[in-house]
Every structure is written in C-alpha cells, then in structure tokens.
Amino acid sequence: MRQARAGKAPGQIGRWRGAGYNPAMHARFYLPGVPAQPGLLVELPDDESAHLAQVLRARPGDIVSIFDGAGREFTARVERPSRRGAQATLLAQVTPRAERLVHLTLAQAVLKGEGFDQVVRDATMAGASAIVPIVAVQAAVAPAVAARGRRIDRWRRIAVSSAKQCGRASLPDIGEPMALARWLDQDRADARMLLAEPAAGVTPVPLNTIRNLPVPHSVSLLAGPEGGWTDAEVELATGRGVVPLTLGALTLRADAAGLVAMAALFALWDVW
Amino acid sequence: MRQARAGKAPGQIGRWRGAGYNPAMHARFYLPGVPAQPGLLVELPDDESAHLAQVLRARPGDIVSIFDGAGREFTARVERPSRRGAQATLLAQVTPRAERLVHLTLAQAVLKGEGFDQVVRDATMAGASAIVPIVAVQAAVAPAVAARGRRIDRWRRIAVSSAKQCGRASLPDIGEPMALARWLDQDRADARMLLAEPAAGVTPVPLNTIRNLPVPHSVSLLAGPEGGWTDAEVELATGRGVVPLTLGALTLRADAAGLVAMAALFALWDVW
Numbered sequence: 001m002r003q004a005r006a007g008k009a010p011g012q013i014g015r016w017r018g019a020g021y022n023p024a025m026h027a028r029f030y031l032p033g034v035p036a037q038p039g040l041l042v043e044l045p046d047d048e049s050a051h052l053a054q055v056l057r058a059r060p061g062d063i064v065s066i067f068d069g070a071g072r073e074f075t076a077r078v079e080r081p082s083r084r085g086a087q088a089t090l091l092a093q094v095t096p097r098a099e100r101l102v103h104l105t106l107a108q109a110v111l112k113g114e115g116f117d118q119v120v121r122d123a124t125m126a127g128a129s130a131i132v133p134i135v136a137v138q139a140a141v142a143p144a145v146a147a148r149g150r151r152i153d154r155w156r157r158i159a160v161s162s163a164k165q166c167g168r169a170s171l172p173d174i175g176e177p178m179a180l181a182r183w184l185d186q187d188r189a190d191a192r193m194l195l196a197e198p199a200a201g202v203t204p205v206p207l208n209t210i211r212n213l214p215v216p217h218s219v220s221l222l223a224g225p226e227g228g229w230t231d232a233e234v235e236l237a238t239g240r241g242v243v244p245l246t247l248g249a250l251t252l253r254a255d256a257a258g259l260v261a262m263a264a265l266f267a268l269w270d271v272w
Numbered sequence: 273m274r275q276a277r278a279g280k281a282p283g284q285i286g287r288w289r290g291a292g293y294n295p296a297m298h299a300r301f302y303l304p305g306v307p308a309q310p311g312l313l314v315e316l317p318d319d320e321s322a323h324l325a326q327v328l329r330a331r332p333g334d335i336v337s338i339f340d341g342a343g344r345e346f347t348a349r350v351e352r353p354s355r356r357g358a359q360a361t362l363l364a365q366v367t368p369r370a371e372r373l374v375h376l377t378l379a380q381a382v383l384k385g386e387g388f389d390q391v392v393r394d395a396t397m398a399g400a401s402a403i404v405p406i407v408a409v410q411a412a413v414a415p416a417v418a419a420r421g422r423r424i425d426r427w428r429r430i431a432v433s434s435a436k437q438c439g440r441a442s443l444p445d446i447g448e449p450m451a452l453a454r455w456l457d458q459d460r461a462d463a464r465m466l467l468a469e470p471a472a473g474v475t476p477v478p479l480n481t482i483r484n485l486p487v488p489h490s491v492s493l494l495a496g497p498e499g500g501w502t503d504a505e506v507e508l509a510t511g512r513g514v515v516p517l518t519l520g521a522l523t524l525r526a527d528a529a530g531l532v533a534m535a536a537l538f539a540l541w542d543v544w
Contacts, residue, residue: 097522122528166522207544248544250369250438256394256531263532264539272479272520272536 026065026075027056028164029088030171034068040090041079042066047157049086052078064088069163069171071096096169101271103129103218106258107183109136109225110146115255119223120155122259124162124172127266129218131155133177138227147177180222180233184240191216194237195223195257196244202234204246207264215269223258298337298347299328300436301360302443306340312362313351314338319429321358324350336360341435341443343368368441373543375401375490378530379455381408381497382418387527391495392427394531396434396444399538401490403427405449410499418449452494452505456512463488466509467495467529468516474506476518479536487541495530 029048044052044066052058058081066088067073073096076088106128108119116133123131133155135146155174163171178186191213196204222229222237229237238244245261252260266272301320316324316338324330330353338360339345345368348360378400380391388405395403405427407418427446435443450458463485468476494501494509501509510516517533524532538544 121525125522125524125528126532127522166524168522207539208542211542250397250399250440252397252438253393256397259528260398260531260535263535264544267479267536267539270480270483 026063027052027058028065028067028167029076030069030160030164031066032069034066034072034074034090036072036074036093038074038090038092041087042076042090044086044088046084050083052086053081053083057081058086063091065094066090067096067163067169069160069169071099071170073169097167099129099168099170100127100266102216102266102269103189104262104265105130105132105187105189105218105220106262107132107134107187107220107222108258109134109223109229109254110139110141110177111225111254112140115226116151116155117158118255119258120158120172120174121162122256123262124159124168125166126259126262127168128172128262129170130173130175131159132175132183134183134222135177135179136225137230137233139225140227147179152176181236184237184242187220189216189218189220191219192237192240192242193219193221193245193261194229194234194242195221195261196234196246197228197251202238202244204244207245207247207268210245210265211268215271219265221258221261221265223261224254226254298335299324299330300337300339300345300439301348302341302432302436303338304341306338306344306346306362308344308346308365310346310362310364313359314348314362316358316360318356322355324358325353325355329353330358335363337366338362339368339435339441341432341441343371343442345441369439371401371440371442372399372538374488374538374541375461376534376537377402377404377459377461377490377492378534379404379406379459379492379494380530381406381495381501381526382411382413382449383497383526384412387498388423388427389430390527391530392430392444392446393434394528395534396431396440397438398531398534399440400444400534401442402445402447403431404447404455406455406494407449407451408497409502409505411497412499420449424448453508456509456514459492461488461490461492463491464509464512464514465491465493465517465533466501466506466514467493467533468506468518469500469523474510474516476516479517479519479540482517482537483540487543491537493530493533493537495533496526498526 029044058078062078064076066076073094075091078088080087106123110133135143139146159171301316330350334350336348338348345366347363350360352359378395382405407415411418431443
C-alpha cells in the first residue's frame with residue numbers, strides 16, 4: 001500500500017512529512033466556503049475525499065492543505081481518510097500564493113472538442129482571474145452548442161484540478177457562454193485587447209507596443225476561435241475601444257494563443 | 273465537392289484566390305530539398321499529396337505555397353492534384369516569415385503519453401530553432417523507452433504539420449533522445465537556462481532578472497519531466513554554467529512550462 005506513495009507528483013504524501021508550509025509540497029484539497037476557524041473539524045466533498053483516500057492513500061495524522069477557491073488556505077490534519085466524507089481538522093490559516101498584480105480576464109471563444117478544457121486548465125495555471133466563454137461567429141462548434149451552459153460544471157472542475165496542482169488558492173471565475181457584443185457591454189477592465197491576425201481587416205498593434213504603456217490594474221484579453229474572428233467581430237470590438245494585438249508573424253493554435261499571450265504580457269508587465 | 277471548401281481553417285482553398293502572398297493565406301506543403309528554380313515541375317511526397325488532393329480538394333490552377341523546411345518558400349501552381357505524386361509548378365521564391373532573432377533550443381525531458389507531441393507542436397509554433405528530447409531521471413516514461421529513437425519520426429511529422437499551419441518555412445531540428453550529461457557536453461548556446469522549482473535545492477533566478485541581461489544570440493532552455501529534475505540533475509547543470517530559472521510561484525504543467533517560458537523570454541527580449 002505505501003508503495004503507491006513513491007511517485008513524484010507534486011502534493012504526494014511523501015513530501016508532506018516534516019516540510020514547512022509550501023503549497024507545492026502539500027497535497028491540496030478544495031473546500032468552498034470553509035470557515036477560518038483553526039481547530040474546526042471539516043468534511044471534504046466526495047470527489048476531494050476520493051482523491052485523498054483512494055488516490056493519495058492518506059492516513060490519519062497526515063498534513064494536507066485545504067483552500068477555499070477564494071484566496072484562503074489552511075493547513076489541516078487528516079482525521080478520517082474516508083472515500084466519502086473524509087474529515088480533517090483545520091490547523092492554521094497560511095499565506096496563500098500571491099495572485100498576479102494584474103487581474104486578467106481571458107475572454108476565449110468556445111473551441112471544439114477538448115480545446116476549451118485545455119484553455120481553462122492553462123489559464124488557471126497561468127493566473128487568470130476570470131475566464132469567459134465567448135460564442136463566436138466562426139466557431140468550429142455550433143453557436144447553439146457553444147451557448148449551452150452544460151459544460152460549465154466540467155470547466156469548473158478542471159479549474160479546481162488545475163488550481164490544486166499549481167498551488168493557487170483562488171479559482172478563476174468561469175462565466176456562462178455569451179455573445180461577443182453582450183460581453184463587450186459587461187466588461188469593465190481598464191485595458192481590453194483582442195488577439196488578431198494581421199489579415200483581419202485591421203492592423204493589429206505588435207506586442208512590443210504594450211511595453212511602453214502603463215501597466216493596467218485589470219485587463220481583458222479576447223482570444224478567437226479556430227477560424228479566427230470575423231471582420232465584423234473585430235470591428236465591433238475595436239469600435240468599443242478594444243486594442244487589436246498581434247503576437248507576431250506566426251499563427252498560433254487557438255487553444256494555445258491565449259496562454260502564450262498571457263505569458264508574454266505578464267512577462268512584459270513584470271508580474272510573474 | 274466544393275462544399276468541403278467552405279470551412280474556416282487557415283490555408284483553405286477559398287482563401288487562395290486573388291490574395292497577395294501571405295503564408296497564412298495559402299495552403300502550405302512541405303517538400304524538403306526543393307530546388308530554387310521557378311518554372312520547375314515538382315512532385316509532392318505522398319502525405320502532402322493526400323493533404324492537397326483529398327483534404328483540401330485542390331484543382332489544377334490553384335495557387336499554393338511550398339516550403340523546404342530550411343527557410344525557403346515558393347508560390348506554386350497545382351498541375352496534377354493527385355492523392356499520390358501530386359504535381360505543381362514553382363512560380364516564384366518568396367520571402368518567408370522571419371525566424372526569431374534569438375535561436376532557441378528547447379531541451380525538453382521526454383514526457384509520457386502525448387505530452388511530448390504537444391511540446392513539439394507548440395515549440396515549433398512559438399519559433400524554437402531546435403528541440404532536444406532529454407532522458408531525465410524522474411521521467412514518468414521509463415528511461416529505456418524515452419531513449420528509443422522510434423518516436424522521432426512521429427515528432428518530425430508533428431513539427432511539419434505545425435510549421436505548415438503556423439507559416440514557418442524552417443523546421444526545428446529534432447535530435448535523438450539523449451541523457452542530460454551528454455547534451456550538456458554538446459550544447460554550444462550563448463546562454464543556458466533550466467526551468468526549476470524553488471524547492472529543488474537551488475534558488476532559481478526569477479524571470480525578471482533576465483530583463484537586465486543582454487539579449488543572447490542563442491539560448492538553450494531545459495524543461496523538466498512531470499516529476500521535475502532531481503537535485504543531482506540541477507547540480508550537474510548549474511555546475512556547467514546553466515542558470516536555474518523560475519517562472520514564479522505557480523507550478524506549471526510539464527507539457528506547458530517550456531511554451532510559457534519561451535513566450536515570456538521572447539517577449540522580454542522583444543523578438544516576437
């Protein structure tokens with residue numbers, strides 16, 4: 001049984017023992033709404049319980065981390081490592097990993113297949129504050145399907161899983177799929193950018209132009225579907241003050257462009 | 273039959289007609305060793321022929337791009353859109369998309385499953401000059417399997433496919449899998465960096481330190497396996513002048529860390 005703990009994945013039980021607090025060193029579990037009361041006995045949701053008891057084979061006394069998805073994190077001691085209703089005692093509230101100083105909302109056109117799953121996983125990992133699925137005109141997935149909210153639960157589970165792995169104590173907010181025009185009306189970010197191909201009827205600003213602008217407090221980044229934004233969509237966005245941005249000559253895959261842009265922007269703004 | 277051309281993918285035949293030269297606008301085909309002789313009738317390899325005739329349903333007279341993987345690109349006119357031995361006439365050599373001013377070699381530990389496929393696809397797209405599969409100690413794939421060269425052909429096909437999509441006329445060099453020590457002996461890059469977790473026994477340099485250093489002509493970037501580099505591997509590398517680098521507090525997935533680091537470095541160096 002103990003052999004199962006010999007792996008090398010972050011959060012493995014073998015790393016828990018004797019280590020000071022470091023989120024990468026503790027297996028982490030998600031418990032929304034956990035009260036900040038050290039000493040409190042808490043019960044984990046079933047999927048988290050299964051992860052603790054079946055996958056990691058935790059034992060009573062093991063030290064784990066519990067985070068609430070809203071920026072709070074605790075060390076906790078496993079009391080009952082059960083597959084359902086696992087229980088742990090909160091020990092101490094700890095300083096969570098810092099969130100990015102720039103709040104970034106990734107407004108990503110819904111992609112076909114597992115493309116959007118990957119976007120959610122990567123954007124969570126890279127530190128997005130929010131992810132908005134946009135129903136784009138040229139989406140490879142039918143607009144009616146993209147607009148359906150059914151996949152949101154799946155995306156939220158993926159975000160939880162990604163946050164558990166990467167050490168974040170905050171989950172990105174994942175909204176209902178919506179049309180571009182509606183999102184443009186709602187969005188209140190200081191800076192808004194849209195990833196565009198140079199061929200799209202406008203001349204997008206190259207990334208290095210961003211270097212000379214002040215670092216925004218909040219930014220929204222629009223990333224298109226497999227087929228790109230239509231000229232009408234680009235016009236709609238730029239007409240409302242969204243800056244068209246190009247990452248250069250190379251055409252990036254739709255499910256990677258947002259991640260690449262986030263990495264480049266965070267590097268330029270020095271908020272890694 | 274023509275209905276099949278109504279899709280929105282880059283390179284679709286619908287976009288060929290009437291457009292000036294723009295690699296993203298032409299369907300692109302790979303023909304290694306193509307001679308720079310406008311007027312020459314050339315024959316495409318079978319997989320490229322199938323792509324031209326079956327997937328894109330090209331017709332005689334359609335204009336396409338042909339690149340040699342070594343930086344040369346031509347416009348060409350389809351003569352015989354056959355599934356095997358498709359023929360085209362070279363029209364003119366064109367200026368290919370610019371390669372990055374910094375030559376980056378991604379030395380990536382072999383990953384399990386399709387992880388390395390994704391690394392090859394993304395690194396090609398982001399502009400890596402070379403990709404070296406490293407056989408790491410803590411790889412989730414057995415060292416004997418990782419060292420086998422059998423998957424190189426697959427990785428090279430993925431690089432071709434990625435170059436076709438993203439508009440590059442140069443293919444990254446993909447080497448045989450090799451052990452870290454051997455690669456460290458061979459590598460001659462101006463700057464060498466290794467992505468490391470802060471916990472790995474050394475204190476890695478944060479990304480923003482790179483900001484103040486001169487832009488190298490060539491750089492090698494070492495990215496670890498799922499389980500991370502061992503302390504011995506980090507010591508081996510740093511002992512030979514490799515700079516340990518961290519992208520910040522968040523732990524990135526092994527198959528995305530290299531891409532994120534490339535995007536951040538290219539942004540810092542202004543070579544997007």
